[in-house]
Amino acid sequence: MKTMIVRTALAGLVTGLMLVAAPAAADLGLINMTRGVTESSERIYDLHMTIFMITVVIGVGVFGAMFYSIFRHRKARGVKPATFHHSTTVEIIWTVIPLAILVAMAVPATMVLVDFEDTSDTEMTVKVTGYQWFWGYEYMDENVQFLSRLDRDSDRARQLGSDIQPASVDNYLQNVDRRLILPVDTRVKFQITAADVIHSWWVPDLGWKRDAIPGFVNETWTEIKEPGVYRGRCAELCGRDHGFMPIVVEAVEKEAFQAWLAEQRGDDAAATTAGADDAEAGAELASR
């Protein structure tokens, strides 16, 4: 009777796991961390995979011993229980070996961290400000700044009872009205802060998130290797619309970036007016 239950349950477990595994086979990119497009993100990805593989190996060992014991050392097989209850040697071994493994993990982790925390030698600076519930970007010393919000299509579709299928919206919840444009192969410093509550600026392809804290400025940096559009989102609970303040970074070639910047700066009269309007709107919203 009991074995029946166990068998049925095991069959259920296997079916369950297959159910879970089926969509995974469809798209492996959706079950793991992205490698990203910066040196740091790649190193973080490699570190993540290294630690993951170490835990898998330990897991196979520990769970292997456990399941071997469960199948072999069961009363139903008529075994007599042993009576041993400690072994100083074994206990020392399984304290020291994990310590050694931890040291082996700590070394690469420290190297990645030390490198990442060095924010010197940056070529340009972008100030990022978190608002409830959008982002503000300012290209320091360039006189270019604007706000970046959830795009209108997503905003319409995300209303309670909108009846608009999210799948029918282009990049639902990860599209904005104005993208943050950055040049590739340039060490960009970010100064991250917030105007109201704590937010967190996160683009997985850049490899990190950093909290935006009102009254304080956090500094970090990135250097994007490939042109492209990289999407992220606010990662720190910041109130009602926390889930609706995406980030879109568009990395372009250096020349294209300079041209874009010049256009924004007002080397063209129309852009100046638009920029000023944005700044006013920003100030008004920030004071709200």
Place this chain on the structure above:
Amino acid sequence: MTATTHEAGHHADEPTGLTRWLVTTNHKDIGSMYLLFSLAMFLVGGAMALVIRAELFQPGLQLVDPYFFNQMTTMHALVMIFGAVMPAFTGLANWMIPLMVGAPDMALPRMNNWSFWLLPFGFAILLSTLFMPGGGPAGGWTMYPPLMLQTGTAFPFVIFAIHVLGISSIMGSINVVATILNMRAPGMTLMKMPLFVWTWLITAYLMIAVMPVLAGAITMLLTDQYFGTTFFSAAGGGDPVLYQHIFWFFGHPEVYILILPAFGIISTIIPAFARKPLFGYSSMVYATASIAFLSFIVWAHHMFTVGMPLAGQLFFMYSTMLIAVPTGVKVFNWVATMWRGAMTFETPMLFALAFVFLFTIGGFSGLMLAIAPADFQYHDTYFVVAHFHYVLVTGAVFAILAAAYYWLPKWTGHMYSERLGQWHFWLSVIFVNVLFFPQHFLGLAGMPRRIPDYSVQFADWNMISSIGGFGFGFAQLLFVWLLFKCIRGGEKAEARAWEGAEGLEWEVPSPAPHHTFDTPPVVR
């Protein structure tokens, strides 16, 4: 006076009916009330989780407003932590510690009554905030300012409720310490105590140390809101991150408060069903103490993304990784206890084995989260949600369920229905993995936590996770039914209900009489 007349005298004056439960100072009655209260809160918190999972079943907002969603995530955590898991452990402590150390009752029985009765009032206040203008708290259970200061009418009520729950926990802990240190039977030296008693002793000290820290943090929030202080506001010279430091100085020991008694339970159950003594008793005690010590110096690993100096990040990364050593020792000891035993697989043992397996998976993801640079990606994503549900649900909750199955015969005098128990176990263990395992993938693929809606690439795994959530939730109703049946009747339990069970609690009849160990037993 002999034990018999003493017993008779007591029964004559004891109130009956509702008054009995209101004024009781008996550790068994209070233990039962704690456990039933915790079960009720588990169902309330579970219902909130199902609101969350129902909204996340598919992308787009179908059921609730985002602000209400935030109230649900906040209240789900507060109810589960302070209402379900902590009171369940205190209930187990009340029932079992006097029986395990051979004491007639807890050391401070009247305070014991008060510790319990604060809880229903505390939770009445906390849950009532959902119906106040502006709704309940929606800033997350961590209550970070400045966001928490945007809470409406509910704000002072939430803080008051948490103060009440904190007072209850502190008094419960003082009681446990006083009982263990003063009321052990002759011959029961500290190093002969059952591990459940050891882990609770250490947990109680942790609670006495950190609950006041939480009280301080939330009181500062209160004065920032109403009395013009600026502890956490940069505009007045304060710092929002200071709150996070204080909160997590409480918060990290708190997560060990939620797991150390579970270690004690598993260390009791595995030897009983392996019919073999626990491997490495003293190293278990030292490992528990080491984990408790380390819990005080790792708090900022919850804050790797706030912008700490490099030296701070390195320190908290290394100290956090160190926790893997004593935790590993525990897991190895459990496996070594099974090794060459003669195991049987009744429901308590199944939950205990699932604990070892699934808690270890939670430990692995914990080790990954300790790696500061990788945490820049993991932080505040569903990977973290998966991690702490593996250690709290398949960790703490599974241990509590294992304990309930293991000691139900002692509490009720009846064996529970093993068939229902097996169904409950297998449904729980399958669905809980369908629920939480895909959340690792969601987090790694970039889904932040605490969002009511998500972009479409996360749709498949969220749907699977929600199916698991409803399956796991409804499977718990089987347990409620089993419990009801077991209290009402069933096969009579022997004094030693399990063949391999060891300890003083199995020396007294089942159900344990209202008063036990009026004369202390002698431990050889």
